[in-house]
Amino acid sequence: MTFSETTIDQETTSSEKTFLKLVMPRLELVSLIGKIQSTVPSKPAIPILSNILIQAEDGQITLNATDLTVSIKAFASADVKSPGSITLPARRFFQLIRELTTDQIELEETEFGVVFVRAGSSIFKLNAADKEEYPSLPDLSSASAFQVHSPTLKELFMRTSFAVAKEDSRHVLNGVLFQLTENHLTLIGTDGKRLAKINAEMANQPFNGQYIVPLKAIEEITKTLEEEQPAKLFFHEDKMAVEMGSVTIISKLLAGEYPDVSKVIPEKANMTVNLHREELITLLRQVSLFTSEMSHSVRFIFTEGNLELSATSSDVGEGKVSMPVDFTGEQFEIAFNPSFFIDILKHCKDETVTFGITDSFNPGMITDQTTALFVIMPMRLNTN
Known part of the structure; x- marks a missing residue:
C-alpha cells in the first residue's frame, strides 16, 4: 500500500452513515498501538489531540495519532464487519487493550457516541469524541520522493541527531538539516557547541533541496525503522514523511535559514x-x-x-x-x-x-x- 492510497478521508462515501465494527487479534492491536502511542501529547494544545483516530475499511484497521507537528499512522489487517471511523481517548484505550487477556478483541461503535470493547465475556464502554474535530493528515502523494535502505537511514540519523539542540531559541537548531543534491544526501546536526555531519550516496534521488526536520520526528522515525526494510522519504513544501511498511510518519518542517556551518x-x-x-x-x-x-x-x-x-x-x-x-x-x-x-x-x-x-x-x-x-x-x- 502506498502513501497516497492510505491518505485519510474522514468523510463517509455513503449517504447513510455506517458504524464501525471489527474483530482482530488482541496482540496485533497491542503492537499497532505501540507504533503510534509516543506521538500522543501528554499536554495537548487542543483536547482532541489526546485522542486517536481509528478507521476501518476493506479488511484493514488504521490508527492515527498527532501532536500537530509529528503525526503517525499505522495499519494492520482486521475482520471489518462494518466500515467506519471513531475517535477514542488514547491512553485509556491503550491501557485497557494491554490489560486484557483474550486472544480476540471486538470494537463496535454505536449511534450514541459510545464504543463497545468486547473481550470474551467482558464488555467495556468508552465514550468517543467527535471525529470531525480530529486534524486531517496532509496528502503528500504529489511530493518528491526517494527510497533509502532502512539500516542506512537509521545510521545517518543516529550519527547526527545526538548533536541537535533540544530547546534552543534558534529553533532551526532543534532539527536535522537535510541537504539533497542529485543522488546525494548530507545530514547535519548542531547545538552550537558540537556538530555532526555525514554524507551518503543515494541512487534514484533526482531532486535538490534543503529541509530542516524536527528532532522529535527524527527520533520517532529512528525507533520505527526496521532492519532490511526499505524506507520511502517524501518532501513537499513545509512537510515531509517517511513510509516504512505499515507505518507512515509525517512531520512539519522547521521554517528558517540553517546557519552556514562551513564557517566552523x-x-x-x-x-x-x-x-x-x-x-x-x-x-x-x-x-x-x-x-x-x-x-x-x-x-x-x-x-x-x-x-x-x-x-x-x-x-x-x-x-x-x-x-x-x-x-x-x-x-x-x-x-x-x-x-x-x-x-x-x-x-x-x-x-x-x-x-x-x-x-x-x-x-x-x-x-x-x-x-x-x-x-x-x-x-x-x-x-x-
Whole structure:
C-alpha cells in the first residue's frame, strides 16, 4: 500500500452513515498501538489531540495519532464487519487493550457516541469524541520522493541527531538539516557547541533541496525503522514523511535559514593526532568525575608521545590520566566538555579516530574512516 492510497478521508462515501465494527487479534492491536502511542501529547494544545483516530475499511484497521507537528499512522489487517471511523481517548484505550487477556478483541461503535470493547465475556464502554474535530493528515502523494535502505537511514540519523539542540531559541537548531543534491544526501546536526555531519550516496534521488526536520520526528522515525526494510522519504513544501511498511510518519518542517556551518568546520588542522577511541572514552569518564559544575571542562595536554587529561574541582579534588599518542612537537593545551567529546567518540565507527586541531581557541575536528565528521568547540582554559 502506498502513501497516497492510505491518505485519510474522514468523510463517509455513503449517504447513510455506517458504524464501525471489527474483530482482530488482541496482540496485533497491542503492537499497532505501540507504533503510534509516543506521538500522543501528554499536554495537548487542543483536547482532541489526546485522542486517536481509528478507521476501518476493506479488511484493514488504521490508527492515527498527532501532536500537530509529528503525526503517525499505522495499519494492520482486521475482520471489518462494518466500515467506519471513531475517535477514542488514547491512553485509556491503550491501557485497557494491554490489560486484557483474550486472544480476540471486538470494537463496535454505536449511534450514541459510545464504543463497545468486547473481550470474551467482558464488555467495556468508552465514550468517543467527535471525529470531525480530529486534524486531517496532509496528502503528500504529489511530493518528491526517494527510497533509502532502512539500516542506512537509521545510521545517518543516529550519527547526527545526538548533536541537535533540544530547546534552543534558534529553533532551526532543534532539527536535522537535510541537504539533497542529485543522488546525494548530507545530514547535519548542531547545538552550537558540537556538530555532526555525514554524507551518503543515494541512487534514484533526482531532486535538490534543503529541509530542516524536527528532532522529535527524527527520533520517532529512528525507533520505527526496521532492519532490511526499505524506507520511502517524501518532501513537499513545509512537510515531509517517511513510509516504512505499515507505518507512515509525517512531520512539519522547521521554517528558517540553517546557519552556514562551513564557517566552523576547520579547513586545515595545524596538528593531527590519532587516538584510540575506547581508551579515550574510558579516561574521559574517569577524569570527568573531577570537573566542576560550573565549567565541566577537561584539559587536554599534548606532549611528545603523550596525552594527559586533567580536571580540578575545589569541591571534589583533582584527577589526572594519560595515554600514549602519536604527537610530536611542543607542548599544546586545549580544553573541552568531556560529555560532548564522549558523545562524539561513541558515534564514531572505527577503533582509531583522527583529531585535528588548529589552536587552543578554535574548534577541533574528529573523523573516522567513514564519511562522517564531528566538530567540537573548545572551552576556556582555566589558568588555575
